Amino acid sequence: MLDNTDLKILKLLKSNCKMQFRDIGEVVHLTGQAVSNRISRMEHFGVIKGYTVLLDEKMLNKSLTAYITIFMKTTNHEVFCEFLSNNESVLEANRISGEGCYMLKIQVNSQEDLNDFLDSVLKYGNYRVNISIGKIK
Amino acid sequence: MLDNTDLKILKLLKSNCKMQFRDIGEVVHLTGQAVSNRISRMEHFGVIKGYTVLLDEKMLNKSLTAYITIFMKTTNHEVFCEFLSNNESVLEANRISGEGCYMLKIQVNSQEDLNDFLDSVLKYGNYRVNISIGKIK
DNA sequence: ATAAATCCTTTCCTGGAGAAAGCAAAAAAC
DNA sequence: GTTTTTTGCTTTCTCCAGGAAAGGATTTAT
Numbered sequence: 001m002l003d004n005t006d007l008k009i010l011k012l013l014k015s016n017c018k019m020q021f022r023d024i025g026e027v028v029h030l031t032g033q034a035v036s037n038r039i040s041r042m043e044h045f046g047v048i049k050g051y052t053v054l055l056d057e058k059m060l061n062k063s064l065t066a067y068i069t070i071f072m073k074t075t076n077h078e079v080f081c082e083f084l085s086n087n088e089s090v091l092e093a094n095r096i097s098g099e100g101c102y103m104l105k106i107q108v109n110s111q112e113d114l115n116d117f118l119d120s121v122l123k124y125g126n127y128r129v130n131i132s133i134g135k136i137k
Numbered sequence: 138m139l140d141n142t143d144l145k146i147l148k149l150l151k152s153n154c155k156m157q158f159r160d161i162g163e164v165v166h167l168t169g170q171a172v173s174n175r176i177s178r179m180e181h182f183g184v185i186k187g188y189t190v191l192l193d194e195k196m197l198n199k200s201l202t203a204y205i206t207i208f209m210k211t212t213n214h215e216v217f218c219e220f221l222s223n224n225e226s227v228l229e230a231n232r233i234s235g236e237g238c239y240m241l242k243i244q245v246n247s248q249e250d251l252n253d254f255l256d257s258v259l260k261y262g263n264y265r266v267n268i269s270i271g272k273i274k
Numbered sequence: 275a276t277a278a279a280t281c282c283t284t285t286c287c288t289g290g291a292g293a294a295a296g297c298a299a300a301a302a303a304c
Numbered sequence: 305g306t307t308t309t310t311t312g313c314t315t316t317c318t319c320c321a322g323g324a325a326a327g328g329a330t331t332t333a334t
Contacts (some may be wrong), residue, residue: 013190017211053154055151131231137228
C-alpha cells in the first residue's frame with residue numbers, strides 16, 4: 001500500500017507541505033508528476049488528512065498550555081465528548097487507560113481562562129491539572 | 138501587531154494551508170495580493186512557523202498513542218531533554234508543574250516498541266503511562 | 275504469447291503567486 | 305492646518321508550479 005518512497009514523501013511534507021513537487025522529486029528520484037500522482041493517491045486514500053499551519057502560540061497569547069486528566073463522575077460520555085469537540089481551547093482529547101478516563105491538552109490565554117475551563121469541566125468529572133512550564137518539543 | 142483580519146486568515150490556514158490566497162481574500166474581503174502580503178509578514182515575524190501535513194497515523198501503523206508522565210530520578214535534565222528531542226516516537230514533550238516533571242506524548246507501532254521506549258526512559262526516571270484507547274480530537 | 279494494469283515520463287496549458295507600480299488613507303512632522 | 309512620510313491596498317504583468325493528457329516501460333494476469 002505505502003512503499004518506502006511514499007514514506008519519504010510524507011516525511012518531507014511533514015517538514016514543509018508547501019515544498020514543490022519537483023524538489024520532492026529530486027530527493028526521491030522521481031519527476032514532479034510522479035510525486036503529484038503519489039500525493040493525490042495518498043490524499044484520496046486518506047493517509048493524508050489535510051494541510052495545516054504551525055503557529056507560534058506565544059505570539060497569539062495562547063501562552064498557557066496544560067494537560068488535564070479527567071476522572072468522570074457521570075456516565076454520560078457522549079455529552080462530554082461533544083463538549084470537548086466544540087470547545088476551542090481543547091487541542092487534543094483522548095480516552096485513556098490507566099489512571100483517569102480522558103487526557104486533554106488545552107491551550108488558553110490566561111489563568112483566568114483556565115479556571116473558567118475547569119469550572120465547565122466540573123459538571124462532568126474531576127480533574128488533575130499539569131501546566132506546561134516549558135516546551136521541549 | 139495582529140489585527141482581526143490576520144486572525145481570520147490564520148484560522149483559514151489552520152483548516153487548510155493550501156487554500157488559495159484569492160479564496161482567502163474573498164472571505165476576509167481583500168485581494169489575493171493583500172492576503173499574500175499579510176501572510177509573508179506573519180511568516181517573517183514568526184507567528185507562522187511552518188506548514189505541515191496531517192496524517193492518519195492508524196494507516197501508518199503508528200497505532201499506539203500514549204501520554205507519559207515522567208518523575209525524574211536524576212537531576213540531569215539536559216541529557217534527558219536531548220534524548221526527547223532526538224527520539225522519533227516523542228511527539229510532544231513539556232516540562233510541567235503539578236505531579237511529575239515532564240509530560241510526553243508518544244506514538245509507536247506496538248506494545249513492544251512502547252516497552253522498549255519505557256526501558257530507555259527508566260535510566261532517567263520513573264513514569265506513569267496513559268495509553269490512548271480512543272481519539273476524540 | 276497476449277492482454278490488462280500499473281506507474282512512470284514527457285509535453286502542453288492554465289492559472290496561482292510574486293514583483294512592480296500606482297493609489298489612497300492614515301500617521302507623523304513641521 | 306498643511307505638508308510629508310508611511311502604511312497597506314489594488315491593479316497589472318510575468319513566470320513557473322501543478323494538473324491533464326498522451327505515450328512508454330514494466331509487471332501481473334490469462
